[in-house]
Amino acid sequence: MGRLRKLQEAQGKLHEQMEAILVAAETEDNGAMSDERLEEYDKLQEQYNKQATAIEREKQHEDRREKLATVEPRKTTPDPVRSNDIHVGKDRLADDPSGGYGDHCGFGAFAADVKEAARNPAPERLRKWDTAIQSAAGDGMTSTVGSEGGYLIPVQFGALIDRIALEAAVVRPRATKIPMSSQRVNFPCVDDTSHSTTVFGGVRAYFRSEEALLTESKPAFSEVELSIHKLTGLAYVSGEMLDWSPVSIDAWLPQKLAQAIAWKEDHMFINGNGGSGEPVGLLNSTCILSIAKEKGQVAATIVFENILKMDSRIWDGSGRGSIVWIANRTCKKQLSQLHLVIGAAGIPVFLPAGGAVGQPSETLYGYPILWTEHAQALGTVGDLLLCNLAEYLVGDASSKTRSDRTIALKFDYDQTAYRVITYTGGVMSWRSAFTPQHGDTLSPILSLATRS
Numbered sequence: 001m002g003r004l005r006k007l008q009e010a011q012g013k014l015h016e017q018m019e020a021i022l023v024a025a026e027t028e029d030n031g032a033m034s035d036e037r038l039e040e041y042d043k044l045q046e047q048y049n050k051q052a053t054a055i056e057r058e059k060q061h062e063d064r065r066e067k068l069a070t071v072e073p074r075k076t077t078p079d080p081v082r083s084n085d086i087h088v089g090k091d092r093l094a095d096d097p098s099g100g101y102g103d104h105c106g107f108g109a110f111a112a113d114v115k116e117a118a119r120n121p122a123p124e125r126l127r128k129w130d131t132a133i134q135s136a137a138g139d140g141m142t143s144t145v146g147s148e149g150g151y152l153i154p155v156q157f158g159a160l161i162d163r164i165a166l167e168a169a170v171v172r173p174r175a176t177k178i179p180m181s182s183q184r185v186n187f188p189c190v191d192d193t194s195h196s197t198t199v200f201g202g203v204r205a206y207f208r209s210e211e212a213l214l215t216e217s218k219p220a221f222s223e224v225e226l227s228i229h230k231l232t233g234l235a236y237v238s239g240e241m242l243d244w245s246p247v248s249i250d251a252w253l254p255q256k257l258a259q260a261i262a263w264k265e266d267h268m269f270i271n272g273n274g275g276s277g278e279p280v281g282l283l284n285s286t287c288i289l290s291i292a293k294e295k296g297q298v299a300a301t302i303v304f305e306n307i308l309k310m311d312s313r314i315w316d317g318s319g320r321g322s323i324v325w326i327a328n329r330t331c332k333k334q335l336s337q338l339h340l341v342i343g344a345a346g347i348p349v350f351l352p353a354g355g356a357v358g359q360p361s362e363t364l365y366g367y368p369i370l371w372t373e374h375a376q377a378l379g380t381v382g383d384l385l386l387c388n389l390a391e392y393l394v395g396d397a398s399s400k401t402r403s404d405r406t407i408a409l410k411f412d413y414d415q416t417a418y419r420v421i422t423y424t425g426g427v428m429s430w431r432s433a434f435t436p437q438h439g440d441t442l443s444p445i446l447s448l449a450t451r452s
Contacts, residue, residue, distance in 0.1 A: 004058045011051040018044045022408055033406060045407060122412075169262055170370050171269035171282075174322060174389040175426070177396040184227045185395070187429070191220040194435040228395040228425035229277040231265060233257035239414035254403045257420040267374045269394070269426045270326065271382070279426035282326075282392065282445050283382045287430035289313055289443040290381065293451045300379030302334040304341075304349055306448055310386045311365050315434060315442040322390035323367050328375035328383050335364065379451050388444035395425035 021041050025033045033041065113126040178185065191201040198204050201220025208214060235253060242249055265279075272281035282288070291309050314323060327335075339346035352358030362369050367386070376382035401422040409417050433443040 004055065004062060007051060007055045007058055011048060011055060014044050014048045014051060018048065033404060038405065167263075167372060169266050170324075170326060170372050170374070171266055171389060171392060171426070172262075172394055174324065175269070175392040175394040176390055176429070177394050178226060180226075180228050180395045180397040180423070180425075183423075184225065187224045187226065187393075188221055189224055189429070191222040191431070192434075193432050195437040196435055222431060224393070224427060224429055224431070226393050226395050226425055226427050228397050228423040229279070231261050231422050231424050233261050233420045235418050236410060236415045237418065239416070242416060250405070253418050254405070254420060257418060258403070258422075261420060261422055265424050266372070268424075269392070270372070270374045270385075272426070274427075279424065280428065281426070282385060282387055282428070283376075283447065285428040285430070285445055287428055287433050287443050288445040288447060289433050289441060290447050290449045292449050297451055299452045301451060302331060302338070302378075302384060302448070304338045306384075307338065307364065310384075310446045310448070313440055313442055313446055314386050315388055315391075315444045318388060318390045320366065323386065323388045325364055325367050325369040326375055326385040326387055327369055327371055328373070328377055329371050330378035331375075331384050332371070334378065335369075336360070381447050381450055384448050386446040391429050391444040393427055393429050395423070397423040 018041060021033075021037050021044075025037060113123045116123055116126075192199065193201070198217065202217055203219050204215070204217040206215050235257060237249055237253060268279045268281055270281045271283055272278040273284045274280035291306060291313065294303055294305050297303060297306075316323060335350050338350045339348050350361065350364065352361060375385065401420075403418075403420045405416060405418050407416050409415075428445065430444060433441045435441050
């Protein structure tokens with residue numbers, strides 16, 4: 001047996017071991033690789049690449065030997081193809097999302113084609129499937145396109161990559177986190193929305209004279225449903241990016257995918273509408289109260305009277321420590337100009353004691369101001385919120401969060417796939433605003449009505 005044949009057979013055995021790891025992951029772990037399997041796969045991949053280099057070297061050696069030993073015979077010109085010999089048929093693979101590996105073939109046929117491709121040119125069905133996957137999955141990060149990662153290659157720019165960081169999370173750190181062992185949890189609660197005549201949804205107390213008949217009453221109950229939803233991040237990186245970037249992409253990219261997921265989560269905790277697998281955000285909660293603008297208030301402004309009314313309507317039964325302002329930075333100028341009107345003059349209420357030369361306050365009425373791009377622009381509903389975030393429930397399924405890396409999907413394109421998958425959900429624990437026995441309705445979420 002020749003040297004080339006032995007090298008090819010050794011490479012084929014390595015590929016069969018790699019394929020067995022992928023098949024085991026598919027059947028036992030729903031496609032996800034454990035750390036042990038991933039480490040074993042990477043070792044086999046390294047050996048496979050060394051074999052490929054040895055095979056290429058041996059092929060070149062045999063080509064040189066054949067050229068020195070023989071003279072290549074002259075090829076004859078093939079007969080011209082007649083037009084009536086050509087038959088154009090419909091490519092059924094174009095209509096098959098599985099690329100020809102559907103119910104009739106399955107994973108076994110796919111694995112057999114991959115095995116064949118390790119020794120010989122890939123079968124046509126596998127090449128078409130790979131083209132379809134390449135088109136569906138989109139382009140990966142490459143070193144030749146600056147915005148996709150090429151800017152990472154020059155060493156002198158390596159320190160700039162983390163210059164722009166995503167803002168810190170607003171809702172999750174302050175919300176009430178509920179551990180989730182299933183995708184949906186229902187919380188029974190007292191339906192206590194009004195104290196106009198009763199408490200706890202129907203309980204009343206009565207004064208009675210001696211031996212008088214007592215009057216019964218009973219509480220009312222309802223439930224709050226908290227569901228968690230799948231939130232994912234996926235990216236492809238070329239081999240050049242992994243080999244030549246001064247930043248360790250292998251450590252950097254999964255971290256940034258996780259940060260992007262946290263950014264998206266915070267956006268939905270504020271703006272989500274509860275549809276299409278989204279949390280129900282603060283702005284779409286059924287208990288939110290909208291504070292009307294002042295008579296004659298100019299468009300796209302915030303006046304001190306708005307702040308007074310919002311503070312007077314916030315429910316603080318769970319303590320003031322969990323109440324915060326959530327604001328877009330477009331509101332900052334308006335808050336700096338807040339003043340209490342006294343006659344024809346006014347007294348600034350937001351600027352520090354030393355005026356503009358002092359350090360500006362990051363609180364208002366003692367509540368921290370959290371600036372976030374997820375809040376809406378000045379003048380629209382959601383530009384300034386006053387929230388008791390302890391009343392917002394966040395589904396915590398952190399034990400299900402996973403970060404995976406694989407070279408299998410786009411192996412022949414020398415691209416590595418990275419993905420982060422987590423589950424999250426959010427909903428207010430209140431179904432409606434609360435009506436006290438006397439006074440205005442209260443709520444854990446307050447917004448300003450549109451000022452246009």
